[in-house]
Amino acid sequence: MRKNDEIVLDIIDLSNEGLGIGKVDGFPIFVKGAIIGDRIRAGITKLKKNFGYARILSIIEPSAYRTVPVCPVASRCGGCQLQHMKYENQLEYKNDKVKKCLTRLGGIKLDDESVEFRDIIGMENPWNYRNKAQFPVGTDAKNNISVGFYAEHTHGFVDIDSCAIQHRINDFLLKDIKDFISFHRSEGNPSRECLTIYDEKTQKGLIRHILTRVGFTTGEVMVCFVINGDRFPQQEKLTEVLLKSIDSYNKQYDEQLKLHCIAYNINKENTNVILGEKVVTIYGEPYIHDYIGSIRYQISPLSFYQVNPVQTNRLYSTALEFAGLTGNEVVWDIYCGIGTISLFLAQKAKQVYGVEIVPQAVEDAKANALINGINNTEFFAGAAEEVVPQMYEENPETRADVIVVDPPRKGCATELLSTIIKLAPERIVYVSCDPATLARDIKYLKTEGNYQLRKVQPVDMFPGGCHVECVVLMSKVKK
Numbered sequence: 001m002r003k004n005d006e007i008v009l010d011i012i013d014l015s016n017e018g019l020g021i022g023k024v025d026g027f028p029i030f031v032k033g034a035i036i037g038d039r040i041r042a043g044i045t046k047l048k049k050n051f052g053y054a055r056i057l058s059i060i061e062p063s064a065y066r067t068v069p070v071c072p073v074a075s076r077c078g079g080c081q082l083q084h085m086k087y088e089n090q091l092e093y094k095n096d097k098v099k100k101c102l103t104r105l106g107g108i109k110l111d112d113e114s115v116e117f118r119d120i121i122g123m124e125n126p127w128n129y130r131n132k133a134q135f136p137v138g139t140d141a142k143n144n145i146s147v148g149f150y151a152e153h154t155h156g157f158v159d160i161d162s163c164a165i166q167h168r169i170n171d172f173l174l175k176d177i178k179d180f181i182s183f184h185r186s187e188g189n190p191s192r193e194c195l196t197i198y199d200e201k202t203q204k205g206l207i208r209h210i211l212t213r214v215g216f217t218t219g220e221v222m223v224c225f226v227i228n229g230d231r232f233p234q235q236e237k238l239t240e241v242l243l244k245s246i247d248s249y250n251k252q253y254d255e256q257l258k259l260h261c262i263a264y265n266i267n268k269e270n271t272n273v274i275l276g277e278k279v280v281t282i283y284g285e286p287y288i289h290d291y292i293g294s295i296r297y298q299i300s301p302l303s304f305y306q307v308n309p310v311q312t313n314r315l316y317s318t319a320l321e322f323a324g325l326t327g328n329e330v331v332w333d334i335y336c337g338i339g340t341i342s343l344f345l346a347q348k349a350k351q352v353y354g355v356e357i358v359p360q361a362v363e364d365a366k367a368n369a370l371i372n373g374i375n376n377t378e379f380f381a382g383a384a385e386e387v388v389p390q391m392y393e394e395n396p397e398t399r400a401d402v403i404v405v406d407p408p409r410k411g412c413a414t415e416l417l418s419t420i421i422k423l424a425p426e427r428i429v430y431v432s433c434d435p436a437t438l439a440r441d442i443k444y445l446k447t448e449g450n451y452q453l454r455k456v457q458p459v460d461m462f463p464g465g466c467h468v469e470c471v472v473l474m475s476k477v478k479k
């Protein structure tokens, strides 16, 4: 096989990134946009030692799982990898992915009666579910403003007007912000009142990203501009435009969204990290609020907050159920963010300790405890793999009846897992956004510690995307 060869390929699997996988004499070929069950004519684009890549030339026989994507740019946008797959099949694929990871990487026997595997919880309406959007701002070939994403393999920028998984307010905001920037834009004119657009190549220009957040239960809207500079011109006019934008949305959908925060975030670094450290509020409060269950959360632009509020409620409720609290437990919530899970658990626990690396999030967590009148929580800022071992060393009697972890995709650091084993909680509730690292960590807790996997509940937090979230319960094996 060589580059540019044309082959016929049956797609038999999907990779973790949502690429279709077919095999030629056992040699795996990855194809973007292809799904299980497709028979395609493919052109080889790249060959490596153990695998290759190809692109679809034509679909000879479409998979029964195929559907027409809602977004016209779905095949080019990196946001949703699976929009061309029927929702019920997306769910089936994600359920399977968790099972495969647990058996292959975690060495778990799922048919073992001691493990309860619950089928994935999907969404009734898998659209417009996201409460947070991050749009890069750039220019197209004609130097017009575009807000959307970088097209693959080119330096071109793809402009979008609408995103089918975002809250609909984004359609209104995007249009009005684009018009506003275009109107006040003047490249080459150094006036302090002009807006310029950041250019990644030259690292010049002001506006880099638009970040929006909506509290689904409160209707509070945040708009934050990430800028390469220290000041944001035309603030009053911008406020007027955004107020009007939300007004038109409310009229069209008969809703009552409120502009609660306009801010800018300063990021002057040459980096693909979106946010810088400093946030300046232009209008309203420096955060918005949202409720999950009966708990009210304060969310600032820098803090992590789950993007799918409907499914988050289900995720946290499962975590709470798995934690099995009676009111007497000391609980640790590690990787606690703004204290979302901590406060959920605090309602049923004696004491909850949260650990989180982002100081701003810890501040939010403390504020969140206060505004909810919850006084049995304490939050610590720092890296979990440092803070928790340190606490254990200082006081080996540190009590932990239940430990909840909710790490980023790379999973838990070994230093943390080994300390968890020493703390010897009765139950470990692991909330994971990557089943591969989850399986690895389960294996560690099982082989190095004395823990057994009891329950698994995948939850679909990202319809259209290929990632899957999971809550599992491990408990100490009685000797």
Ligand code: SAH
Pocket: 304, 305, 306, 334, 335, 336, 337, 338, 339, 340, 341, 355, 356, 357, 358, 361, 382, 383, 384, 385, 406, 407, 408
């Ligand atoms: N449980 C929270 C946040 C989960 S996301 C929620 O559901 O909202 C993972 C969190 O881990 C983020 O807030 C991130 O800032 C934090 N984090 C990442 N690396 C960390 C580390 N080494 N130690 C502690 N927290 C970390």
